[in-house]
Amino acid sequence: MKKKTHILILEKPTPFRDRLKAVCAEVGKAWVADDLKMAQGLISRRSFRLLLLDWDLIRTDLADLSRVLDIFQPHARRIALFTAPQLHEVVAAMKSGMDDVLWLAQNSSVLRDKLTASLAAPKPVAAQHFHIPQLTRSLAERAASKKISLIAARKEFSKTFLNQVLLQKRMRKFQLANLMNVATRTLRRHLMK
Numbered sequence: 001m002k003k004k005t006h007i008l009i010l011e012k013p014t015p016f017r018d019r020l021k022a023v024c025a026e027v028g029k030a031w032v033a034d035d036l037k038m039a040q041g042l043i044s045r046r047s048f049r050l051l052l053l054d055w056d057l058i059r060t061d062l063a064d065l066s067r068v069l070d071i072f073q074p075h076a077r078r079i080a081l082f083t084a085p086q087l088h089e090v091v092a093a094m095k096s097g098m099d100d101v102l103w104l105a106q107n108s109s110v111l112r113d114k115l116t117a118s119l120a121a122p123k124p125v126a127a128q129h130f131h132i133p134q135l136t137r138s139l140a141e142r143a144a145s146k147k148i149s150l151i152a153a154r155k156e157f158s159k160t161f162l163n164q165v166l167l168q169k170r171m172r173k174f175q176l177a178n179l180m181n182v183a184t185r186t187l188r189r190h191l192m193k
Helices: 015-027 036-045 055-072 087-095 108-120 132-144 150-168 173-180 184-192
Strands: 006-010 029-033 050-054 077-082 100-103
Touching: 006 015, 006 036, 015 029, 015 050, 015 108, 029 036, 036 055, 036 150, 050 055, 050 108, 055 077, 055 087, 055 132, 077 087, 077 108, 087 100, 100 108, 132 150, 150 173, 150 184, 173 184
Parallel strands: 006 029, 006 050, 050 077, 077 100
Antiparallel strands: none
16 A cells, blocks of 8 residues: 555645655655746646645645646645644645645654545545546636646646556557557656656
8 A cells, every 4th residue: 555655745844744744655655846837747647545735835726736636636635734723724635625734833653543544444436528628728727827838738738648648548658659650768757758
């Protein structure tokens, strides 16, 4: 179970992030992101079972992030991270779709127990369709608001689309490369950029 459990930690560089990373290493493999842009890149390229998301970093772009998570990580459990949780913020996090909350004052054994319990909980039912319209709308909005260039939006769409084809059709990269008439190395390089 440990090797198959992929966990994303979106948290500013703090002692709390270091402690979370150490606890996550006991239950799976952790990827760490310092900012929302880096996290969205990982979310669109990898499949995670657990997303640990700093509430202070995500609450300003919550609508965009929720749309991205619904498209790319429909199976992942979502946990909000707080330094010192306030009741109204915890309620807002839970209403936004978070499954649980963790905070700085909790000791490592409590964090480990909560992560293990979250991973043991049944997965939500997966959506069986591909969300191309939402993806294109989201990328078009980001390009229009100058958050990313049109070229970067096209590249992101291309990588995301190919990753979704691989996931949904349960294909291997060499099979998709053969269908596209490109070398496997070329496809792999495109997906990793």
